Amino acid sequence: KTFRFILIGSIGLYALCVCYLYFVLSEPNVQTEVFIKEDDVKRRQHIRIPTKLKGRSFQNPIKKPPPTNVAPIVTPYKEKPPKVATPKVESNKWTRFIAENKDIKEKRYLNDLIHLSKAKTTILILTHKRIHYLKEVLKSVTQLNGIEQIGSIIISQDDNDDHMKTFLTNWMETSKKQFPQIHFKYLQHLHSSIKVSTPPGQKRGATFFISQHYKFALTQAFNEGNEYVIVLEDDIMPSPDFLFYFDAFAPMMRDVNEQIFCISSWNDLALKEFALSDERAFRTQFFPGLGWMIHSSIWEDIGPKWPTDEWDYFMRVETTHKNRDCIVPELSRTYNIGKSGATMNQQNYKTLIESIRHNTNPSVRFHKQIPLLSLSTYDHSMKDDLSNSLILPSNERVSKDTILAKSASKIIIPYHSNGLLYILRNLHISHPAEPRTHHDHVIRLPFTKSKTIYLVQSAKSPLLPKQHAYLPSPQLTIVKASAPDQSCDDVCAAQHLHCDASQFDFVNDCAILQKYFPCERGCKSEIGNEIPVYVTHPHDRSYQKCLFTWLSQPTCGAHHSHTTRLCPCKR
DSSP, rough: OOOHHHHHHHHHHHHHHHHHHHHHHHHOOOOOOEEEEGGGGGTTTTTOOOOOOOOOOOSSSOOOOTTTOOOOOOOOOEOOOOOOOOOOOGGGGHHHHHHHHHHHHTTTGGTTTTTTTOOOOOEEEEEEEEEHHHHHHHHHTTTTHHHHHHHHEEEEEESHHHHHHHHHHHHHHHHHHHHSEEEEEEEEEEEEEEGOOTTTTOOOOOOHHHHHHHHHHHHHOOOOOOOOEEEEEEEEOOOHHHHHHHHHHHHHOGGGOOOOOEEOOTTTTTTTSSSOOOOOEEEEOOOOOEEEEEHHHHHHHHHGGGOOHEEEEEEEHHHHHTOEEEESSSSSEEEOHHHHTBBHHHHHHHIIIIIIOOOOOOOOOOGGTTTTGEEEEEHHHHHHHHTTTTOOOSSSOOHHHHHHHHSSSSEEEEEEETTHHHHHHHTOOOOSSOOOOOOOTTTEEEEETTTTEEEETTTTTTOOGGGGGOOOOOOOOEEEEEEEEEHHHHHHHTTEEEEEEGGGGGTTTEEEEHHOOOTOEEEEOOOOOSEEEEEEOOOOOOTTOOEEEEOOOOSSSOOOOOOOOOEEEEE
């Protein structure tokens, strides 16, 4: 019985195999897909891999198989983008803040200013005598969503232009009746009341009066007990969600640990060619201006040190912002209509301002961005992005074609000294060669929807992986010139050393200059091959200032009769 059972089973199994082979052999041949790397495509195009298996395609059993005379499908290998660690927002206090805030949970932020309406806030508009621009700005501001919840607008006129004074007086009377829920105040900053003295031989230029006007107006605004002041100029037009943008990030300014210097509505790099999001914001240590909000605690810090001239340079030096960040939207929340002014002309407007994009969508809200912009989370995310990025070799020419040809989704372009100017020119980016929008010396550019570029100052950024950082020489010795008009070649030689131009990155810095010079009037970025220097000539406009440079390449042989150099020397 056992033998019969085995025999019958064997015959049955044999019959099944015969049927299976008959079924399989009745189908045409199938070519398998060949997946190879892009670099191997040309070398291996001749490959044909017919399978001995006859029958339906195991890759797609529903579709009919291709005919046997068709060439094999050669699919270029696509590298998967590197995995980026997700920021650990679960332990972020701002995640809990959003989850626990009643106004946010009930989505009142969609229609109400849930933070600024509960704190004393004002909009400060500075003007001089450009009535045609101011009319447009005032019309736009008074029509902003949420303006009645701010309830305060201060207009400060610089000096006493009669036409502007008449216009503002009449406008105030009309507006108080038209907008009874808004408190309007008119200030006038008379040049005759300025008591600040200027260095001998120097004239009071336009930037001097602008700086003095800013100090006067901000002092008046905070003296009224405002916690937040939103600053506009008479040619800065706000986007429809302007106030809601500031409202979202207002709580972060109260937190000292978050190191927030300002909230700005202007992105210097919101260029038309970039893939910008209207819902994303970022941190930068380069003060943008052009529509910004400041907290009373920041004014208490910087107000007493306010400069007599060039206030915007003052806001951008490390000794002022102390590595605190401004929060900036990827898509600007203001746009500039001032084609002419004290520091603007038609050519500069066309080159630098006209191409900046701004938001037009009134319904965008930023509360979901708050946890991502917390300092620790933001830095952690930035480090992860950089560690998972392709670094462009120093011997490879920077260009749009080079970037687009790379398969990597994140690319680092390192630079030092004035290399930023070279990179921006080669990428055809119309932009001042300053590290605008940088955070810890990293500039993030959303180049395309699938490709992001990071421009990194390799000698200064703490976020760059250490193996790629440009480090100072162990033999570097910083030496101060003993008198003006000395070259670094002479300064180093007097110490039996030689000047090393490659080490200027570690000397060209405001904080370093202040260790060697008094810098009584602070620091300023300037152009010149003899920089970094301290200005000693009393008739020079920058007298008693320390100058560093973002644009020039310092050289060892340069010197100037108005300045004393700081030099990188080596044995």
